[in-house]
Amino acid sequence: MSVLQPTSFFQQPEMLAVYAEVPGMRPFEVSVTRGERMVARVQGYICRESGWKGWFSRRAIVQGGPEWVEDVTENEVEQLLGKLRKATSDTIYTEIRNEHDYSIFRKVFESKGFKYRGHLNVLIDCDSRAAMLERMDANRRRSLKAAALTGLELRYAATEGEVLQFYRLLSDHYRRKVGKPVPHEAFFPALYRKKLGRFLLAYKGTELVGGMLQTVLPGRVVYDYYVAAHDARYPDHGISSALYWQTMQNAVEEGIPLFDTMGAGRPGIAYGVRDFKQRFGGRTVEYGRYLLIHKPLLYYIGCLGIGLMRLLRRTSGA
Numbered sequence: 001m002s003v004l005q006p007t008s009f010f011q012q013p014e015m016l017a018v019y020a021e022v023p024g025m026r027p028f029e030v031s032v033t034r035g036e037r038m039v040a041r042v043q044g045y046i047c048r049e050s051g052w053k054g055w056f057s058r059r060a061i062v063q064g065g066p067e068w069v070e071d072v073t074e075n076e077v078e079q080l081l082g083k084l085r086k087a088t089s090d091t092i093y094t095e096i097r098n099e100h101d102y103s104i105f106r107k108v109f110e111s112k113g114f115k116y117r118g119h120l121n122v123l124i125d126c127d128s129r130a131a132m133l134e135r136m137d138a139n140r141r142r143s144l145k146a147a148a149l150t151g152l153e154l155r156y157a158a159t160e161g162e163v164l165q166f167y168r169l170l171s172d173h174y175r176r177k178v179g180k181p182v183p184h185e186a187f188f189p190a191l192y193r194k195k196l197g198r199f200l201l202a203y204k205g206t207e208l209v210g211g212m213l214q215t216v217l218p219g220r221v222v223y224d225y226y227v228a229a230h231d232a233r234y235p236d237h238g239i240s241s242a243l244y245w246q247t248m249q250n251a252v253e254e255g256i257p258l259f260d261t262m263g264a265g266r267p268g269i270a271y272g273v274r275d276f277k278q279r280f281g282g283r284t285v286e287y288g289r290y291l292l293i294h295k296p297l298l299y300y301i302g303c304l305g306i307g308l309m310r311l312l313r314r315t316s317g318a
Contacts, residue, residue, distance in 0.1 A: 004041050008064030008099045009217040011043060014196060019045040021190045022183060028060070030083035032076050040068035040080040046091055049181060057181075057302065060088035062096040065287075077105050081112040085292060092295045092302065098287040099260070114290035118267040120274060122282035124259040126222075126251035135281025144245050147238030152209075154246050157199035160189045166199050166211040166228075173228035182226065188213065200246060202229065202239050210239035214247060221258040222251050244280055 006012050019027035024047055031041040044062035066080060088094040096114065099121075106116060126132065133141060157163050167188045174182045191197030191213070202210035210229030216222045224247070229239035244261075251259055259282075265271030267286060278284060293299045 004038055004067045004069065006064075006067055006217070007220070008067070009215045009221070009223060010063035010099075011041070011065075011067050012196075012217075013043070014194065016043060018187065018190045018194060018196060022187045024048055024184050025187070028087045030080065030087050032079045032083070034076065037069075039072050040066060040076050042066040042080060042084055044088075046088060047183075058091045060091045060094040062094070064099040065096055065102060074105065074108050077108045078112065081109060081114065085112055088292075089294055092293070092298045094292040094294065096290040097263075098289060101285075101287055102290075109290050112292075114292045117289045117291055118286055119289045120264040120267060121285050121287060122261045122264045122274065122277040122280075123285060124248060124261065124277075124280050124282040126248050126257055126259050128252060129249060132248055132252075132281065137279035137281070140241065140279040143238045143241050146236065147242045150234075150237045151204070152237055152239065152242055153203040154242060155201060155203075157192065157201055157211075160192060162201060162208075163188050163192045163199055165208050166201060166213070169208055169211060170213075170226055170228040191215070197225065200243055202243055204234065204237065209234060209237070210243055212243045212247065216256065219255060221260050222247060222254075222256050223260045224262050240276065244277075248280070 009015075013029075016027040016029060019025045026046040027043065028046060029041070029043040031038050033039060042062055042065070044060055046058070046060045048059075049057040062084070066077075066084075068077065068080070084094065094114075097119075102109065110116065124132075125135075157166065164185065167182075167185055171182050171185075174180055188197070188199075192199065196215060198214050198216070200212045200214060201208060210227075210231075212227040213225040214222055215225050224244075227240065227243060229243065231237075231239050244259075248259055251257075261277045261282065264274035264277055264284060274284070
């Protein structure tokens with residue numbers, strides 16, 4: 001049987017083995033065939049946090065979105081979404097985080113209970129150093145020049161120990177600033193061992209002050225999967241900017257035409273992260289997300305709990 005060639009890094013079958021290694025993650029995969037030919041496929045993971053949070057956090061995540069052949073039919077898409085719904089029915093919700101425009105089949109998604117939610121992304125073209133600088137905001141260019149004088153060292157992680165050092169920086173950043181969970185610690189070295197993820201790290205002397213987990217679909221796109229930096233502690237170093245600029249330059253050298261910055265918030269809602277990404281001259285697109293709520297009561301209780309925790313975090317200054 002022929003296998004679909006993924007157009008998203010996250011839909012590569014190799015990722016299933018990574019999910020299988022991580023506590024709290026369970027991989028799944030469904031497909032539709034036409035005779036001996038696979039015409040549609042989607043994979044992802046079911047995640048459940050430990051402790052009491054697990055009761056309100058059982059979720060299925062499809063990163064990148066379904067893959068299908070150009071001549072796929074509405075009936076085949078409907079079959080795929082039906083199988084996806086069944087495979088994730090023991091969760092509170094299933095979320096498809098689109099990497100492509102699926103609007104042509106929006107009615108099919110909605111007929112299977114998947115509701116569209118607007119969500120933005122910023123894509124940065126990586127064609128040449130001169131062209132990238134030309135598209136960049138003038139203030140961003142100045143900040144990069146200033147950052148170059150600080151002695152910041154950028155290099156890829158060479159050991160699992162450095163990967164775990166990045167994980168600790170990332171998890172602390174998400175706990176204090178973002179208010180969202182990150183995958184289990186085991187997720188990061190698993191990506192590293194299988195050569196599916198690379199970790200661009202920023203050092204000030206011997207101190208790790210920033211890093212980015214990058215994933216790559218060779219010849220097509222490099223992703224900012226996770227990033228964290230001590231920008232507030234070292235405001236004159238432009239750590240996050242340096243990580244982005246180095247990624248863009250490396251992409252040009254490797255013949256990768258696109259830098260996917262992985263999310264820029266919801267339309268019509270101010271979001272500082274989006275502003276940061278746009279200053280690099282990126283294109284803002286809305287591919288959106290599809291959300292299927294399996295257990296409405298638990299879903300809305302969970303939403304209330306998350307909202308309360310964020311409010312407490314803001315009022316406490318954490």
